[in-house]
Structure formats: structure tokens, C-alpha cells
Amino acid sequence: MTVAKDQVFDAVSSALVDALGVDEDEVVGSATLLGDLEAESIDLLDILFRLERSLGVKIAASDLAEHVQGGISEEEFGTPEGVVSDVGLAQLARVMPQIDVEKLRGSLPAEDVMGLFTVDNLVSLVEARVGAAAAA
Amino acid sequence: MAIRVGVDVVHISRMRRLLDQQPGLRTELFTSGERRTCGERRNGVGRLAARFAAKEAVLKAFGTGIGPRMRWIDVEIVTGALGRPSVQLYGEVAAVSARRGTQEIDVSLSHTGDVAVANAVVVTSPPDRPGEEEPSCCSS
Numbered sequence: 001m002t003v004a005k006d007q008v009f010d011a012v013s014s015a016l017v018d019a020l021g022v023d024e025d026e027v028v029g030s031a032t033l034l035g036d037l038e039a040e041s042i043d044l045l046d047i048l049f050r051l052e053r054s055l056g057v058k059i060a061a062s063d064l065a066e067h068v069q070g071g072i073s074e075e076e077f078g079t080p081e082g083v084v085s086d087v088g089l090a091q092l093a094r095v096m097p098q099i100d101v102e103k104l105r106g107s108l109p110a111e112d113v114m115g116l117f118t119v120d121n122l123v124s125l126v127e128a129r130v131g132a133a134a135a136a
Numbered sequence: 137m138a139i140r141v142g143v144d145v146v147h148i149s150r151m152r153r154l155l156d157q158q159p160g161l162r163t164e165l166f167t168s169g170e171r172r173t174c175g176e177r178r179n180g181v182g183r184l185a186a187r188f189a190a191k192e193a194v195l196k197a198f199g200t201g202i203g204p205r206m207r208w209i210d211v212e213i214v215t216g217a218l219g220r221p222s223v224q225l226y227g228e229v230a231a232v233s234a235r236r237g238t239q240e241i242d243v244s245l246s247h248t249g250d251v252a253v254a255n256a257v258v259v260t261s262p263p264d265r266p267g268e269e270e271p272s273c274c275s276s
Contacts, residue, residue: 066204111199
């Protein structure tokens with residue numbers, strides 16, 4: 001099964017509108033899930049369940065952080081002071097191309113990373129999962 | 137020593153709807169002990185919602201949220217004989233806790249009407265790093 005990016009975006013948008021009670025025009029690619037759309041952890045459970053129903057892919061809440069951290073260990077991803085390391089920033093640039101790495105270098109608290117996760121980032125993750133499921 | 141706090145609020149009706157919609161969610165979110173403790177009580181879903189809020193509050197206090205390889209059942213809210221809740225950690229959450237040098241975790245839970253709330257306090261003492269010495273003090 002091939003699902004076009006537009007279809008994935010529509011499914012994500014629909015899940016966000018239904019789970020968060022936000023207006024459709026608030027769900028733009030650059031909107032952050034936790035900040036702009038004010039999603040909480042229980043919302044993520046709801047959103048991911050709706051995506052499973054509409055697209056047939058199972059994504060766990062912890063998969064979002066796994067995707068963002070890219071398999072890099074916590075020690076390598078952040079400094080002992082809790083700031084994202086250069087290795088971590090290089091990973092973030094891959095999965096969150098919208099961020100300004102140079103602006104964030106040496107100053108991004110690791111616990112703020114998921115706050116940068118946008119609708120577009122979720123669409124990319126879901127798209128990859130749908131593609132992997134189709135290839136399997 | 138550092139003290140971190142976390143807090144979370146959950147709508148009980150939302151938790152009820154999600155549990156009804158997703159048959160597997162109950163075991164994904166709650167340990168057998170939590171399900172047993174809450175399932176046999178009046179307003180069991182309210183109690184489960186408070187425990188979910190407590191798990192999230194603990195993860196917020198660690199500053200991670202639900203991080204890579206973490207499972208919700210890695211944070212268990214254990215109810216003591218007198219009703220006082222305590223926290224038991226497993227798996228990746230226990231590993232993160234150890235790396236943070238956690239000495240103590242305390243949680244408090246409540247629910248009323250459609251709202252369940254919990255807060256967590258985590259006391260940490262970061263492990264000594266090679267080459268670092270405690271600052272000298274108190275010399276006479």
C-alpha cells in the first residue's frame with residue numbers, strides 16, 4: 001500500500017483536530033505539538049490511536065522520542081549539564097530540519113527538545129512508518 | 137542535591153474513553169498491581185487516571201517525558217497498606233533514574249469529579265564525576 005504525503009498530512013491533521021479540539025487552520029506544518037497545539041501525554045495516546053485506525057501503523061508514545069534521539073545514548077545526546085551536545089544537535093538537524101542548529105548550539109536544554117517537535121515532523125515520522133510497513 | 141518537581145492533570149472521562157476504545161491500552165499503561173488495586177475499587181478509572189497522571193508527573197520531574205525505550209509500566213504507583221502511594225521504577229526509567237542519581241521520589245495523587253491530578257518530587261544527588269572534588273568549606 002502506498003500512501004502519499006498529502007494523505008498522511010490529512011490523517012495527522014484529522015487526528016490532531018479530533019484529539020485536541022483545535023481548529024483545522026491551526027494545524028499547520030510548523031506548529032509544535034506540545035507548545036502551539038498544547039498536546040499533553042494523554043493527547044498523544046489519543047492522536048497515535050487515531051493514526052493507527054486511519055493508516056494502520058502502530059506508533060508508541062516513546063517512539064517519538066526514539067525517533068528524535070535517533071538511537072543515540074542519553075550520555076552522548078546531551079552534556080552532563082543537560083544541554084544538547086553537538087552530536088545531539090546534528091541528529092536533531094536530520095529529524096527536525098526546521099531548527100537553527102547554530103542558534104541552539106550550547107544552549108538547548110535536552111528536556112526542551114520535544115517542545116520543538118512539529119506537525120511536519122510527526123508527518124515525516126508517520127510517513128516513514130507507513131513506508132516501512134508497506135515494504136515489509 | 138537537586139529537587140525536581142512534576143505535575144500532571146488528566147480528565148477521567150478521557151481516560152475512560154481511551155481505555156474503552158483500545159482494549160490493549162490498560163496493560164500498556166498500568167501494571168498488574170495497579171490494575172488490581174484500582175479495578176476492584178469504586179471509581180476505578182478515576183484511580184487509574186490519577187496513576188497515569190502520577191507516572192507522567194514522575195517523568196516530567198526527570199525532565200524526559202516518555203523517552204526512548206521507556207514504557208508506562210516502567211513507572212509503577214504502589215499503594216501502601218495505609219493508602220500512601222510510592223513509586224517503583226523498572227527498565228529504562230530506572231536506568232535514567234540511576235543516571236540522575238535519584239535518592240528519593242515522592243508522589244501525591246487526587247481525583248474529584250472528572251479531574252485526576254498528581255505531583256511528584258524527585259530528589260537527586262548527581263553521581264561523583266572522576267576528577268571533580270567537592271568544594272572545600274568550613275575551614276576554621
